[in-house]
Structure formats: structure tokens, C-alpha cells
Amino acid sequence: MTRLLEATLLVGAAAIAAFGVTLVNLATGTGVDAQVGLTFFVFLLAFGAVHVALRTFAPRSVPYLLPPAALLAALSFVEIYRISPFRAGLQRWWLLIAAAGAVLVLAVLHRTGTVLLRRYRFTLFGVTLLLLAAPLIPSDAPGPIRGLEANGSRLWVVADMGFIELHFQPGEVAKLAFVAFLAAYLADRISLTGTRRRLGRWSIPEPRQIFPLVAVWALSSLVLVSQRDLGAATLLFAVVVAMLYAATAERVFLWAGGVLAGGGAVSAYVLFAHVQRRVEAWLDPFADFEGTGYQIAQGVFALGSGSLAGAGPGLGRPDLIPNAITDFIFAAVGEELGFAGTVAVIASYAVVVAVGFGIALRARDRYRKLLAAGLTFAFGFQTFLILAGVLRILPLTGISLPFMSYGGSSLVGNFALVALLARISHEETA
């Protein structure tokens, strides 16, 4: 019954994407062309494939994860198409590849379930470290795989396949491997009734329980220093704090995490010029309008000029915002679909996060609980970080917006994330 609804909604999302492309065509006067049909077909194929995989490999999973994700992909696709039809064509391929990835995840976990990931936890940790370190390979290194620096951050890897160069951000997949490792590690190590130690008038958990927190703090600082990637470092650290808190319900982790994060933030500000620039652009984007503040200022203009219902797809100027199809896709949606469009986007994210935490609450064993909570938190916090950056709530951290930003690594990572959540929900309704 609800599976049928899921299928209907996915067709609806494909129709919304195609309708949006039609509107862009009409507004820009190019005439309705094959892009409309192609978009409808690709959305149907991509999400249809994941839907069929869910029916086949995880029939008891909740049907509420895929539709909001499809809506997000549809809304952003309209904007990507509007800003760069060429990139939109590539994004369609990425959608298909990401969907294939999600199908693969569901198929691999079909027999054994998420226990498989628990078994290979240290392999996953190794994979995380390798993926995080991969962009550090020198750009002129011999061999097919090289690191790449773009926009001042070093998070790209180029794989030279001889006939084609593939670019991807390993961090997007590292996120999943890391959460899977952490869930297994915490489920093994930290007992709910952890022994406590007196420290003056406070009682605190055993120091060795806090050790992973400090270790990861050091690791994320390393990411920050070596790759100049503020977003990934913040996300990494926040995920660990959240999962430690979820595993133990000890508030001390929140306090310790807050203090370490605060200390890290202040020292990063003092030590790194690029962090200072980000903070200054956040506090007053108009002080250096032509320079560092330009992107944020354009984003704010876009959101403002969008007003309530937006200029209409194809009728605004979101192409004026630097990185409008990646980090600033939310501002592009705000300009052309208005406040109404942005509220729809945030509501869709809220649905995914709420359903994700619902899965975590219902999960029966600690590992699955932590895995679902960690994946959901990572998804939600990443969304919050970049939206807060665009909306000037926090300094811009430059991280992709799940399901919306243009780019293959992000889509592949988030499709796999949703597939994992669905798989967990399947296992808990046996």
C-alpha cells in the first residue's frame, strides 16, 4: 500500500523535474525541447531502480525516505539546468550512477544485513583514512591517481583513466564509512552503565572513554590543516560528539565537545588566513563586496529578490552567484522559487531527518541504533552547515548540500546513505 504511494510520489517527483525544465525552456525562450522528456525519463529510471531494489531487497523498509530525496533532487535539477544545461546533462548521468550505487548497497546487504558492515569495521576505518588522505597525493605524482586543489581547498581526487579524467571528492563517501566504523566501535566498547570516576564534585566517565573524542578531534584538526577543508573537519568532529552522546547519554561529551570545538575554532581563526577571511565575509559581506564577501552577498541578494514565490524558473539571475549549482544551490532556489521553494526544501530535509531518527529509535540493537542515528545526524548536520553558511547564520564552510548540489560524489554518497537507512528500517520490522 505505502510502497504504491512511494512509487506514485517518485513519478510525481520526475514530473516536477520535467515540469520545471519546461518552465525554464518557456521562460528563456529556447522552446520546449527533448530535455523535458529526457529529464522525466532519467528521474524515473534512477529513482525507479532504487524503488524496485527496495521492494526486492528490503521490502519492509519505510517508504518515506526516497520521495523527499527525489523532490530535493528535482528542485535542484531545475536550477542546475537553468544555470548550466551542460552540467545538468552530466548531473543526469550522476543520478543514474548514484542510483546504481544505492541498488548495489541494497543488493550486497541483502543476505547478511548491516551486520556485514559491523564485521568489517576496521576495514571501514582504514577505508576512511585512505579516502581522507587521498587528496593529499601530490598533483604531479606518477600513476593514475592524483590529488587536486580547487577553490583553496584540497578535497579532490583525479583518476586518469587514460581516455577520460574522473574527478571526485572522496570525503563524501568517507563520511559513510566513518559513521559505520564508529557505530561498530561504540557498540563494542562503551557500556551503557559505564564506570565513573570522581573528580572533585563532578563524576565523569572513565578517561579512556573520552579518548576517542580527543583522537578524532586531532584527526579533524589534521583534515583542517592539510586540506583546508573547514566543512569536513567540522562535520567529522560533530558526528563523533553526537554519536558518543547517543551511545552513552552522557552530557559531559557535549560539554567536552563544545569546549574542544570552541578551542579549535578560535585557534583556527588565529592561525589560518583562509578561516579569517571566511569569518570576515560572514560578519560583513559588504565590507569587501568585490572580493571575499562577493559570494555571500550575491547569495543574500538572490534570496531577498526571490521574495515569496520567486522570480520563476529561468526568470531570475542565479547565475550571478559564484558556485550557484554547488554550495549556493539553495540561494538559486530561493531566487527563482522564492520563500515557498526554500521552505519546501527545508521541509523535505526535515522529513528525511525525522524519519531517520525514527528508524534509530525503533532499531533493536545498539549497533543499528547508532548507525541510523549517526547517518541521520551526519546528513542533517551537513545540511545545516551549508544552509547556515548561505543564510549567514554561521561562517560559510563550503560543503555540499545533500541531494541538491551538482556533483557525483555527493549524490553517490547520499544515495548510499539513504539505502543504508532503509536497510536498517527493513531489519527492524521483521
Next chain:
Amino acid sequence: MPDVLLTVLRLIFLALVYLFLWQVARSISDHLGLRWQRETRRRGTRVVVIRSDTQAGLDFTVRDAVVLGRSPEADIELADPYASEFHLRLVSRDGRLVLTDLGSTNGTYVNGRRVTAPVELNRGDAIQVGKTVMEVK
């Protein structure tokens, strides 16, 4: 392309987006039983006797509290020799229906399991008293 038509089309586009979200939200609320809970709060819960020698088809609505038993003084009189005088109590509060066994001789079974402590009922649950079976609607 006339501007008016384009404006209408893009408003339809936004309307479709919200229709989509509305459908998602409604199906989730159905899934969680929120709608059922809200209506129950207003109208009470209906319970139907589905198996009994003489009382099959009898239905009653629980709004506050109802006591079932063999005694003529019970709110709902059960014509079942295995039922106690005052067998069980059903209480409806905030859209939730709670069953309490009143120390009956032969016990109360919910979905085949004997009730030892007050238990919350959901739609479709079967209550068995002696040879009488009731269903929560």
C-alpha cells in the same frame, strides 16, 4: 510566451511541490496512527463483538470508561459463563485505549496473550474473554 500564462504555470509548479509534500506528510501521519488517534479522541473507540454464542455483532463505543462483565450492573453485560461478574475495564483517554483486567477468574487475553498489567490497545487488537472475542475498531 505571454507573461500571465508563465506566472500561472510557475504558481502551479509551486502548488505541485506542496501537494507532493502534503502527500508525504499525510502518509507519515497515517503510518504513525496520528489521524486515528485524533479521531478517536473526538469520537471514542468502537469495540465490536466478533465471536460469541449470543452476542456476535454487538458493538459499543468507549468514551471515558466502560466495565465489562457478567453482572447486570456492568456497563456492558457479557452473556458468557466464563466471564466474571466484573471482568475488565476499558478506559479511553487522549486517544489511547487502555484495558485493565479486574482480577477475573478466567483472565483476559489480548491477541492471545494473557493480560497481567494494564495494556494499551491498538486498532485491530482482539480481546478475548471466555468464549467471547471482541475487536477494537
